[in-house]
Amino acid sequence: MGTQSYSIFKASLLVCSLALFAACSSTNSVEDDEQISGGESDTGSTAQPSGVEQTPALTAEEIAAQEALRTTIFYFDFDVAEFKADDRDTLSYHARNLAANPDRRIRLEGHADERGTREYNLALGERRANGILNYLIVNGASRAQVEVVSYGEERPAESGQSEQAYSMNRRVEIVGR
Amino acid sequence: MKPYRLLLAITLLAANAPARAELSIQITQGVDNPIPIAIVPFQSSGFGLGAEDVARIVADDLEQVGEFRALARENLLSMPGEQSEVFFRDWQILAQDYLLVGKVTGTPGSQLVQVQYEFFDVNRELLLAGEVLTGSVSQLRDIGHEISNIVYEQVTGIRGAFTTQILYVAAEQTPGGGANFRLEKADYDGRRPQVLLRSQEPIMSPNWSPDGQNVAYVSFETDLPRIYTQNIATGQRRQITNYSGINSSPVYSPDGGMLAMVLSKDGSPDIYVQDLRSNELIRVTDHPAIDTEPSWTPDGRSIVFMSDRTGQPQIYKIELGASSFDIERLTYDCFQCAKARFLPDGNNLVHVRRETRQSPTYQIAIINIETLRVITLTDTSLDESPSLAPNGSMIMYATKFQGKGVLDAVSIDGLVKFRLPSAQGDVREPAWSPFLN
Numbered sequence: 199m200g201t202q203s204y205s206i207f208k209a210s211l212l213v214c215s216l217a218l219f220a221a222c223s224s225t226n227s228v229e230d231d232e233q234i235s236g237g238e239s240d241t242g243s244t245a246q247p248s249g250v251e252q253t254p255a256l257t258a259e260e261i262a263a264q265e266a267l268r269t270t271i272f273y274f275d276f277d278v279a280e281f282k283a284d285d286r287d288t289l290s291y292h293a294r295n296l297a298a299n300p301d302r303r304i305r306l307e308g309h310a311d312e313r314g315t316r317e318y319n320l321a322l323g324e325r326r327a328n329g330i331l332n333y334l335i336v337n338g339a340s341r342a343q344v345e346v347v348s349y350g351e352e353r354p355a356e357s358g359q360s361e362q363a364y365s366m367n368r369r370v371e372i373v374g375r
Numbered sequence: 376m377k378p379y380r381l382l383l384a385i386t387l388l389a390a391n392a393p394a395r396a397e398l399s400i401q402i403t404q405g406v407d408n409p410i411p412i413a414i415v416p417f418q419s420s421g422f423g424l425g426a427e428d429v430a431r432i433v434a435d436d437l438e439q440v441g442e443f444r445a446l447a448r449e450n451l452l453s454m455p456g457e458q459s460e461v462f463f464r465d466w467q468i469l470a471q472d473y474l475l476v477g478k479v480t481g482t483p484g485s486q487l488v489q490v491q492y493e494f495f496d497v498n499r500e501l502l503l504a505g506e507v508l509t510g511s512v513s514q515l516r517d518i519g520h521e522i523s524n525i526v527y528e529q530v531t532g533i534r535g536a537f538t539t540q541i542l543y544v545a546a547e548q549t550p551g552g553g554a555n556f557r558l559e560k561a562d563y564d565g566r567r568p569q570v571l572l573r574s575q576e577p578i579m580s581p582n583w584s585p586d587g588q589n590v591a592y593v594s595f596e597t598d599l600p601r602i603y604t605q606n607i608a609t610g611q612r613r614q615i616t617n618y619s620g621i622n623s624s625p626v627y628s629p630d631g632g633m634l635a636m637v638l639s640k641d642g643s644p645d646i647y648v649q650d651l652r653s654n655e656l657i658r659v660t661d662h663p664a665i666d667t668e669p670s671w672t673p674d675g676r677s678i679v680f681m682s683d684r685t686g687q688p689q690i691y692k693i694e695l696g697a698s699s700f701d702i703e704r705l706t707y708d709c710f711q712c713a714k715a716r717f718l719p720d721g722n723n724l725v726h727v728r729r730e731t732r733q734s735p736t737y738q739i740a741i742i743n744i745e746t747l748r749v750i751t752l753t754d755t756s757l758d759e760s761p762s763l764a765p766n767g768s769m770i771m772y773a774t775k776f777q778g779k780g781v782l783d784a785v786s787i788d789g790l791v792k793f794r795l796p797s798a799q800g801d802v803r804e805p806a807w808s809p810f811l812n
Contacts, residue, residue, distance in 0.1 A: 276735070315713045315727050315733050315759050316579060316804065317624050317637065318681065318688055320600070321644045321665040324621055347599055348621060352577035357548065358778060359757070 213240030226235040266291035275370040287352035303375040308348040320350030409444035413471040418456035421481030423710040426468040432519030436537045440793025447458040466497040491519045503529045536764045539563045540808040542581040547800035565795035584627045587811045635669040661699040670716040681713045719782035725761045752789040762807040773803040
């Protein structure tokens with residue numbers, strides 16, 4: 199599926215870029231929200247395969263923003279609809295990015311693991327996605343920029359009855375439109 | 376009368392594309408003292424090889440529901456085809472309570488066959504039922520199921536459900552992370568599956584109209600969950616809803632005129648009813664928690680649903696037209712109770728039950744809402760989507776076996792179980808048809 203392979207692609211980019219940035223950490227802490235741009239569009243320039251030193255054009259804040267925007271899958275605890283506190287900063291970057299790019303549209307896709315009834319899981323997936331939707335709006339995104347859809351347990355990221363598979367399936371994915 | 380009915384059924388079935396693989400049945404648990412019945416292979420003449428073994432179809436039907444045990448063919452002492460060839464003493468020696476014999480006669484140069492059967496009480500040496508059924512060779516399976524219905528009703532007094540069908544959803548993972556979803560219809564035993572709808576997006580919640588002619592379901596084919604109805608014979612579809620948010624759980628009212636459903640257009644999932652003639656939409660519940668899984672009470676006046684308004688799923692009931700505050704809670708003694716539906720008696724509620732917070736296992740159970748007595752029917756851990764046979768004798772449900780979605784059936788006393796393993800992919804969400812004839 200288009201949406202799924204897109205997310206996987208993004209996840210692997212995140213891993214690559216984390217490795218790069220770990221090698222050249224900066225202490226610059228200038229905050230400049232205006233310069234945060236649509237993260238996905240310029241990932242190609244940052245994920246350089248060569249070992250050449252990065253041009254020091256990006257501030258630490260910009261780097262943090264780009265990293266945050268590459269995180270597009272948010273995982274949930276069993277039977278819990280609230281996103282994890284650790285994800286708050288990442289989601290704030292997504293919200294500011296939407297605020298700075300009013301033409302940008304995203305889709306929040308909510309999912310559940312297979313335990314519990316299907317209809318309830320469909321509702322639970324929506325509740326999870328709505329939690330993130332509300333947070334994005336409070337932090338500057340416009341309602342019109344975000345579409346919410348729940349797939350319940352119908353589109354697991356991982357099959358099987360293990361805790362590992364279940365934890366990968368309880369998620370909300372941010373998908374560009 | 377009967378032959379015309381059968382001919383009609385087959386003509387309509389042929390309009391649908393056949394599914395690739397068939398389900399086949401497996402009895403996993405039976406009663407201790409099944410009724411012994413001798414089913415003699417039907418004598419056949421006048422048509423070619425490859426036709427259905429009618430006696431085998433009847434024997435499989437009766438053994439599946441657990442109350443009968445068919446005498447093994449190698450133990451038959453004689454092979455009568457009609458009453459004049461029956462010597463009751465033979466069958467009394469073999470300790471058989473009942474005897475079924477028959478003949479299948481073809482018409483040269485034609486697809487028509489005549490099936491004559493006779494059903495006897497061995498101890499009373501009495502003919503209980505017998506007739507001649509006519510149909511085409513391809514209808515021999517239907518005729519076999521029809522004979523099973525008659526035998527079952529003669530012995531138990533309960534109408535047989537062997538000519539009923541099931542709907543279910545099959546899903547297959549495809550290379551590259553996608554999936555294929557199919558809405559299928561099959562005989563009650565999983566044989567002769569037909570694909571009603573294929574999609575690369577999820578299909579959910581199939582539900583029969585009470586006349587057995589239409590199915591309502593949820594399809595994500597537009598990337599969003601929307602409710603559709605489809606005429607089974609013609610394939611003609613109608614999109615019923617296009618509201619923002621969740622559109623799910625369509626369930627026909629007992630008179631077929633209305634569709635209960637779940638919509639989250641006003642913020643959180645609530646129960647609604649849509650009149651299928653006027654398209655008027657009536658809101659039934661109004662609560663910020665999740666309300667879902669509606670089902671109708673047998674009298675069609677109230678709706679049973681699941682809500683997590685107290686924190687965890689429990690089952691509630693509301694009368695149509697009542698204030699959304701006038702809600703009766705039906706379950707208290709489970710950590711989660713969900714997907715409830717009344718048996719025809721209006722007192723016993725089939726549901727999916729998770730007993731405790733500590734143990735996330737989900738089983739099919741029945742609770743009597745007067746006495747609060749609970750019978751747990753299954754002992755696997757991911758059981759869901761219970762659907763009742765129209766004669767109230769068995770419940771089909773979805774569970775997992777060796778990591779795969781399968782359909783199981785259990786008698787409402789929990790004693791008998793059988794399984795319909797799927798050849799391909801996961802099968803889930805069975806919906807047992809009403810009586811179709």
